[in-house]
Amino acid sequence: MRQFLIGGQAFDGDAPELSARLEHAYAQKLRPLCRCKEPPLPMYIARVDDLYVIKRMPLSGRDHDPACPSYEPPYELSGLGSLIGNAIQIDASGKAALQLDFPLTKKGARSTPASRPEASLPALRNETKKLSLRAVLHYLWEAGELTEWRSSWAGKRGWGRVRTSLINAASQMTARGGALNDILFVPEGFHQDDREGIAARRAAALAGAYASGSGPRKLMVSVAEIKEFIAARGGQKIAVRHHPFPFMIEDGTWKRLSVKYETELELWRSSEDFHLIMIATFSISAGGITSIEEIAMMVVNEYWIPFESIHEQHLLERLSRLKRKSVKGLRFNLSREQPVVSVTLPEQHPAPVAMFIVPPGAGEDYERALAEMIEARPEITAWIWRVSEEEMPKLP
Template identity: 60%
Template sequence: MRRYRIDGIELAEATELAAALADAFARKLRPLCLCRPDGVAMYIARFDGQHLIKRMPSSGGNHDPSCGSYQPPHELSGLGPLIGDAIRIDEENGVAALRLDFPLAKTGSRPAPAAEASAADTVKNVSKRLSLRALLHYLWQEGELTEWTAAWAGKRGWGRVRASLIEASRRMTVSSGSLSEVLFVPEVFHPDEKSAIAARRAVSLAGLANSGTGKRKLMVLVGEVKEFAEARSGRRLVVKHMPDYPLVIEEETWKRLEKTFATEFAFWNADPSHHLVTILTFGLNAGGLAVVEEMALMITTENWVPFETAHELQLLERLARLRRKSVKGLRFNLSNDKPVVSVTLPEPRPDPVAMFIVPPDVDDDFEVALAEMIEARPEMRAWIWRSGEGDIPKLP
């Protein structure tokens, strides 16, 4: 049973804790998770009408591997190069300040091209600013959506995903203020509440109105793709849970999107249980239509866990049936020719396990980087599947 310290008093994760959280939330007290002798700072969030203790931004590696708040070390994923520059953690306030490589305001009317998954492989983007894809990965990770255990089967729908993303965004800031103020995640759609949902959406998107300064304000949208409908030019993006508010994708942007995210489209078309998640910036044109400016895509399993390749999907499907927790590693800004941990198993004894999938025909630079990554974390056991050499090895 997990234990916490709040205002000098130790409490267990049970009735005594639940009774104390509302008071601690009102007093803005910071709980300490006692998985480590000195405690690890956390915060209290109000979530679905309840008060919950949540992990501080990018602090998962500070927890003991047996702790439910543990996350793999930053160095094993694409997050490592971003911490301290693109992502700056204010430990006192528990907020992550983000530097973005895409604008939240636009001069002129021409949309930018689709965000290319491979274009981020430069020193500038890796170390200095977050791409659209990297922002989506960070939201997914901090929303604890990279984590999975079979005990959660049937309990993670869009409502849960949305709440997790919004809560995570409240602990992040961008140049204009809180990320939550410019992030729009559509609520679960119910036909009998269509008018009320549209009214709430209009309030959330009111900031897109032209300020008369010559710049159009933009917002960030995260949602699940329902379809890319035919249009006279380009496509109309229909987001699930937002069927009455299509977004315009211009022809040039659409062509680049198809090319850049061909793998994601292929997985989406192959299995209807997969979710195609989009993150995009959008604004209103002169006629009041919502127009996509920049866009990236991410494919996930039916449990909303992201994956990149067929081999990674095979591994995740095998792990999804187990009651042990797994944590998906994400690429953020890193290109596909750089190694990242595929999955971490924090609970196996005596040590947590870092699982790597090595594609066929990798070059020497990849092998050297992988060896250095493994050597840098001696407290973790490495499990390696060289996918060109045969079927998946025995799990740890």
């Protein structure tokens, strides 16, 4: 039975009195300790749909026992490995300080980002020691535990749960010396009986994005589901779900965006079950127009799990029917020319399984990097699907 220490008192994970204790601990800002190992590991309490739940600290999953529900695969198998200690720094309180490679202010009049292609299309340079816009989205998804899935969760993860997970994850992060939550806007799901309350909360959340006076304009960050793209004068309007006003994007930026994210757009359009997620920096003019400065996108399946090819989606679909937990690996700053773990099965016995998909056309450099990655983690069993050579191998 899983056990926690809260304020020096031990609780079983299914103890009926734990819920009330968590509410009090949340108000007192106490950290629960997971007793899967000695010494116990610090965690934090998050509020999810009026319930109080215990979450692992950022980047602490690998420290838990493999049998613990809070265990997560080694981050060296994904694009997260090269960012730890550089772009992501964890302080003594467990907060993750993010080093960004994109600005959160805009000087002077708004101009096309064409002069800075890395800005309009988030940097995917492997040598960077800072987080691209796409990498921030991936980190929010991973820290929010939205990369995890088991079949018993079917029907329990909609936009409301996704939004709460993102906000709780951001509460443990800082950027440019300030709380990430202070500049993060995630649209709240619409409910007719609370439309006035939603509008008031939205207005308060967006207050920091409005242009005011002279000097650099502050930018906010939005994570939202794209509903559709609509042609507009000199650019495109991006309509997002649960938000009444479109985001404007200039024509030059849109053209580069549609080329850079051709694969994501193609996958999204292939099925009504898929969702297209954007992360963007934006500001709101004095006239009330919301304009995007930089943007990145990723496609997720019906369970909100990211994927980057139809082969990977086929694997996720197979795994989604299983009771055992699967954990999706993400690229962060890495390009498609470099291997990353597609999915990890942490509960597999006798050892966790790392699942790799080798895309068509992968060359010797890709295979060499994959072999080195597998050799570096001998405690994990590798499962490899070379899609140009065979059908999907039998699942472990």
